[in-house]
Amino acid sequence: MAKPKRRYACTECGSVTHRWQGQCVDCSAWNTLVEEASETVFTAKHSLAGGGRQIVFEALNAPTAPLARRSTGIAEFDRALGGGIVPGSAVLMGGEPGIGKSTLLLQAAATMAKAGGLTIYISGEEAAGQVRLRADRLGLADAPLKLASATSVRDILTTLAAGPPPAMVVIDSIQTMHSDMIEGAPGTVSQVRASAFELIRFAKENNVALVLVGHVTKDGSIAGPRVLEHMVDVVMSFEGERSHQYRILRALKNRFGAVDEIGVFAMAGQGLTEVSNPSMLFLTGRDEPVAGSAVFPALEGTRPVLVEIQALIVRLQSGATPRRAVVGWDSGRLAMLLAVLEARCGLSFSSAEVYLNVAGGYRLTDPAADLAVAAALVSALADKPLPLRSVWFGEVSLAGEVRPVAHAGLRLKEAAKLGFDQACGPPDDNRDPGLATGQLRLAAMSTLASLVDRVMASA
Ligand code: TYD
Numbered sequence: 254m255a256k257p258k259r260r261y262a263c264t265e266c267g268s269v270t271h272r273w274q275g276q277c278v279d280c281s282a283w284n285t286l287v288e289e290a291s292e293t294v295f296t297a298k299h300s301l302a303g304g305g306r307q308i309v310f311e312a313l314n315a316p317t318a319p320l321a322r323r324s325t326g327i328a329e330f331d332r333a334l335g336g337g338i339v340p341g342s343a344v345l346m347g348g349e350p351g352i353g354k355s356t357l358l359l360q361a362a363a364t365m366a367k368a369g370g371l372t373i374y375i376s377g378e379e380a381a382g383q384v385r386l387r388a389d390r391l392g393l394a395d396a397p398l399k400l401a402s403a404t405s406v407r408d409i410l411t412t413l414a415a416g417p418p419p420a421m422v423v424i425d426s427i428q429t430m431h432s433d434m435i436e437g438a439p440g441t442v443s444q445v446r447a448s449a450f451e452l453i454r455f456a457k458e459n460n461v462a463l464v465l466v467g468h469v470t471k472d473g474s475i476a477g478p479r480v481l482e483h484m485v486d487v488v489m490s491f492e493g494e495r496s497h498q499y500r501i502l503r504a505l506k507n508r509f510g511a512v513d514e515i516g517v518f519a520m521a522g523q524g525l526t527e528v529s530n531p532s533m534l535f536l537t538g539r540d541e542p543v544a545g546s547a548v549f550p551a552l553e554g555t556r557p558v559l560v561e562i563q564a565l566i567v568r569l570q571s572g573a574t575p576r577r578a579v580v581g582w583d584s585g586r587l588a589m590l591l592a593v594l595e596a597r598c599g600l601s602f603s604s605a606e607v608y609l610n611v612a613g614g615y616r617l618t619d620p621a622a623d624l625a626v627a628a629a630l631v632s633a634l635a636d637k638p639l640p641l642r643s644v645w646f647g648e649v650s651l652a653g654e655v656r657p658v659a660h661a662g663l664r665l666k667e668a669a670k671l672g673f674d675q676a677c678g679p680p681d682d683n684r685d686p687g688l689a690t691g692q693l694r695l696a697a698m699s700t701l702a703s704l705v706d707r708v709m710a711s712a
């Protein structure tokens with residue numbers, strides 16, 4: 254019989270090789286390859302095109318019951334999930350340590366339990382007493398939530414199978430779970446995969462909504478095997494700067510809904526509170542015009558959020574290599590914008606340090622922020638403040654043109670609602686002229702050069 258091949262999997266990225274190496278060839282992490290329990294070698298002796306059962310095909314338009322969603326009792330959580338949690342689905346909740354995953358899920362589980370659903374919270378990280386203390390602090394100690402501290406998947410599934418099927422089960426976290434069917438310490442790729450597989454199978458068979466908490470690595474991806482993300486129906490990420498109060502819950506993958514809706518929370522003394530109108534959230538107190546500050550009307554799904562972009566430029570006397578530091582935006586994109594400003598507008602940043610910050614711990618990914626970033630940079634460089642009540646949006650091309658962006662109307666509406674009186678953006682002939690409501694005036698600019706002229710000319 255052929256000797257079963259050894260398999261080594263990387264604990265960082267899940268990549269599998271058949272030879273042990275000091276460094277993972279895929280993610281370049283050191284000392285992360287561990288041997289996986291060998292799987293049975295499947296040797297198909299015969300052709301597979303026979304001997305099976307016939308599959309019955311179905312029509313696409315066959316009648317199906319609409320998705321039964323359950324409210325988690327937290328409207329912002331429901332919104333990020335696409336309207337509630339789906340029974341029989343598995344949700345993976347990722348996020349940095351201390352961001353509030355356990356708090357959010359304890360609040361959701363307790364609220365669901367109060368509403369009458371059988372809800373189970375299993376913590377593999379904290380003792381039951383610790384969780385109880387937190388529930389006490391959150392004012393949820395009287396919720397009929399079933400709480401346990403356990404790490405054995407066999408014990409958990411035995412217990413769950415013995416009682417009536419619960420509405421929701423929270424497993425905090427999947428990296429602490431241990432399946433005795435295969436060898437290896439909790440948290441290794443094969444353990445995480447096997448534990449998740451068993452738990453998800455139970456959830457599907459019993460129509461239970463399952464929430465798995467997953468740790469994230471330094472670079473923000475969910476630790477352990479990438480396969481975990483493929484196994485579950487919904488991948489959510491809980492983000493924010495720990496030093497700031499605000500948290501954003503985002504769906505990265507959702508088999509039952511759109512991935513562009515977010516939930517916004519604020520972490521307070523009594524746990525997470527919902528922020529249902531986040532558009533002003535990330536604007537700092539703005540009374541005096543300051544050079545290097547521009548407001549960008551961002552969109553989160555269908556919700557407008559106004560964020561302040563701050564730039565600081567420090568001229569260097571020595572010939573040292575100037576620093577470029579970015580918080581909340583892509584550093585590659587900043588390098589590109591600086592290059593476009595140099596090449597197309599004749600500005601020079603080469604001997605200056607450039608710092609860019611998105612206020613409030615917000616993270617921007619929308620390319621429509623280009624123009625606002627450029628405005629903040631030019632304003633900082635020229636030391637001329639932008640008009641206080643102005644917003645800036647538009648994508649910048651390498652040729653220095655300002656391009657139209659999605660949902661300009663929504664952005665303008667929100668800016669008008671919040672009392673801004675000037676919007677600078679790309680010219681767009683298709684825009685509904687009635688959208689710019691109130692006193693909001695629209696200044697169209699088709700090139701970065703006209704932005705520079707405008708900023709330089711302002712008093
Ligand atoms: P936690 O839910 O334990 O984070 P995670 O499970 O993602 O690791 O949240 C931990 C942080 O939240 C902790 O640093 C304290 C803070 N916190 C509050 O500020 N207020 C509260 O009411 C609670 C419960 C936690």
Ligand code: MG
Binds near residue numbers: 356378
């Ligand atoms: Mg936790």
